[in-house]
Amino acid sequence: xxxxxxxxxxxxxxxxxxxxxxxxxxxxxxxxxxxxxxxxxxxxxxxxxxxxxxxxxxxxxxxxxxxxxxxxxxxxxxxxxxxxxxxxxxxxxxxxxxxxxxxxxxxxxxxxxxxxxxxxxxxxxxxxxxxxxxxxxxxxxxxxxxxxxxxxxxxxxxxxxxxxxxxxxxxxxxxxxxxxxxxxxxxxxxxxxxxxxxxxxxxxxxxxxxxxxxx
Ligand SMILES: NC(=O)c1ccc[n+]([C@@H]2O[C@H](COP(=O)([O-])OP(=O)(O)OC[C@H]3O[C@@H](n4cnc5c(N)ncnc54)[C@H](OP(=O)(O)O)[C@@H]3O)[C@@H](O)[C@H]2O)c1
Numbered sequence: 001x002x003x004x005x006x007x008x009x010x011x012x013x014x015x016x017x018x019x020x021x022x023x024x025x026x027x028x029x030x031x032x033x034x035x036x037x038x039x040x041x042x043x044x045x046x047x048x049x050x051x052x053x054x055x056x057x058x059x060x061x062x063x064x065x066x067x068x069x070x071x072x073x074x075x076x077x078x079x080x081x082x083x084x085x086x087x088x089x090x091x092x093x094x095x096x097x098x099x100x101x102x103x104x105x106x107x108x109x110x111x112x113x114x115x116x117x118x119x120x121x122x123x124x125x126x127x128x129x130x131x132x133x134x135x136x137x138x139x140x141x142x143x144x145x146x147x148x149x150x151x152x153x154x155x156x157x158x159x160x161x162x163x164x165x166x167x168x169x170x171x172x173x174x175x176x177x178x179x180x181x182x183x184x185x186x187x188x189x190x191x192x193x194x195x196x197x198x199x200x201x202x203x204x205x206x207x208x209x210x211x212x213x214x215x
Contacts, residue, residue: 001140002071002139002140002143002145002146002147002148003147003148003167003168004074004136004147004148004150004160004165004166004167004168005066005070005147005148005149005150005166005167005168005169005170006149006150006151006152006157006166006168006169006170006171007062007063007065007066007149007170008039008062008063008066008170008172009152009157009169009170009171009172009184010035010036010038010039010171010172010173010174010206011035011171011172011173011174011184012034012035012173012174012176012177012178012181013173013174013175013176013177014177014178014179015183015184015185015186016032016035016178016179016180016181016182016183016184017035017152017153017154017157017181017182017183017184018032018035018153018154018181018182019031019032019178019180019181020180020181020182022078022082023082024082027082027095029181029182030181031176031178031181032178032181034174034176034178035172035174035176035178037174037205038059038172038174038203038205038206039059039063039172041054041055041059041205042054042055042056042059042060042063042064043055043056043060044060044063044064044067045063048101049101057203058201058203058208059203059205059206059208062170062172062201062208065170066149066170069146069147070104070143070146070147070148070149071104071142071143071144071145071146071147071148072104072105072106072107072139072140072142072143072146072148072149073102073104073105073106073107073139073148073149073150073151074106074107074109074132074135074136074139074148074149074150074151074156074160075106075107075108075109075150075151075152075153075156076108076109076110076152076153076155076156077108077109077110077111077112078153078155079151079152079153079156080092080094080095080108080110080125081094081095085112086112087112087114090114090115090117093117093119093125094119094125098119098120099119099120099121099123100119100121100123101123102122102123103121103122103123104122104123104142104143105123105124105126105139105142106123106124106125106126106151107126107127107128107135107138107139107142108125108126108127108128109128109129109131109132109135109156110127110128110129111129112127112129113127113129114127115127126138132156132159132160132163132165133163136148136160136165150166153182154182154183154184155182157169157184158184158188161188161190161193161195162188162193164193164194164213166213167212167213168210168211168212168213169195169210169211169212170208170209170210171184171208171209171210171211172206172207172208172209173206173207173208173209174205174206175206190211193213194213194214195211195212195213195214196211196212196214197209197210197211198210198211198212
């Protein structure tokens with residue numbers, strides 16, 4: 001069985017995974033960019049964008065883990081873009097340009113069906129409207145023996161978490177207070193769901209925490 005893994009999911013000190021008011025100008029919600037500063041500084045992230053340089057060490061190692069043995073992704077419709085409701089046309093193809101950084105099939109949860117979009121570099125966006133289990137099954141098949149990465153956003157992660165379907169969840173806690181937005185764990189008893197903290201490593205930028213589901 002492929003594992004369902006979360007990596008490099010940034011949260012604020014007060015537990016938010018995205019700021020409020022996401023739109024074209026604020027893909028991560030207002031203030032949400034602060035949750036990703038550690039990641040965009042890493043060599044792994046810069047390489048993903050075709051850039052040289054970047055930090056090495058613990059932050060980079062955690063970022064790199066998230067790309068090993070991943071054969072498919074699942075994301076929510078709001079991570080895919082800022083458009084809500086029925087698709088007005090076929091123009092929006094994600095935030096990431098012609099060659100998105102996934103390089104695998106990506107299953108986008110949405111209530112609004114849409115034809116698949118093949119991008120450069122091996123990424124194909126498939127739109128799934130029959131629920132989280134169907135998305136996981138399709139992603140597991142597409143991963144072809146590798147694991148599935150759950151990219152986010154918050155609403156999507158919360159659904160998989162409540163069903164106990166996430167095997168491993170790496171969170172990077174930034175020293176920032178957002179005060180509002182999308183809260184990752186509010187009202188969820190992760191301990192009762194069988195999760196425990198199996199790793200916690202502070203760096204000067206963030207604290208890395210790994211939650212793993214017990215057997
Ligand atoms: N902190 C991080 O590391 C990180 C990582 C990724 C993303 N983000 C941020 O998180 C924010 C997005 O998170 P979010 O919680 O707003 O939304 P999300 O989880 O990305 O997407 C939620 C939307 O996906 C669709 N959806 C979700 N579950 C579904 C289901 N079971 N069946 C059908 N459709 C379903 C619905 O859209 P429709 O009903 O409209 O189709 C729903 O409104 C963005 O700001 C993004 O940048 C942060």
